[in-house]
Amino acid sequence: MKKVAWGLLAAWIVHDLEELATMPSFSRQPDLPSFVRTSRSEAATAIGLTGVAMAAASAVGAATGGRSKFFQASLLGFGLHAGTHIAQSVVLRRYTPGLVTTPLVVIPFSVWAWRRLKAEGVPIAPSDRRFNVALAAVVPVSHAIARLPRLRRRVLTWNNGPRMSE
Template identity: 50%
Template sequence: MAWGLLAAWAVHDAEELATMAGWTRRARPRLERHVPWVPWERLDMSQRHVNTAIALMGGVVAVAAATGARTGGQSATFQAVLAGFGLHGVGHLVQAAVTRGYTPGAVTAPLVVIPYALWGWRRLRQADVPTAAGPSGATALAAFPLVLGGVHALAHVLTRRRPAE
């Protein structure tokens, strides 16, 4: 079940890989009009940035899946990434609703991400696997947006254009 996290993530992120850079470029003028207080110029994502961020997140998800497989799903890290992945899917649906249209990841979120996350939690409960409730689980889940932000920040650093020397 734990390796399914990596498989579901790969399917979902293949959609993001194929659509994110172009969508952000095309949607930016409309988003700037409707949500002018967001610093959209800082959120430009080149295909190179998207590729790098997805590869970095793939490493995070692979480590979480491996840890989950090694611990029979008991790892707080695995459970936090599983929860974060499911919430990420819900976030895609919210984004699509707010923008009243397609956003990258909106197709696989309800077809792959959310069903896998729900199935994963059901499997953990059926196997009587203790879940990471309490401070350690909450801390691990709270780290998810920080990891996501960190991945994009590192991708920005790795892909930024450097002045000619």
């Protein structure tokens, strides 16, 4: 089960390297909303923070032989998030970051991992809402933390900007 557990981290790394390489240039497209715009440092920070969660899930999965609810929820979330990449590209009618590795890495790894868990007789834990909520928040919270320096600069600029004389 260690191959499945650490495979999750490896698959995530391959997938997120594509995102890191393409997100900054993608986000500069003029027709995208401003909240999508992400600098290379913001993307790297958000990806790194999410990576901490994925590494923790993989470590727990390896230690428990894949039985951990946290690991299984992370594996499920990784597989299901493929749908967001496909949906984004369909809606925008173009490439979006992560689209190439979604059918080449994310989906095949996820299917393989669940089959391996079942073949090895690992009980599949029922979904735990606490993990689902926490894991669903990891990516948006990571992006929010990554954008704190930008927000701080805007607040400082706003506070120290030109003032009207009285």
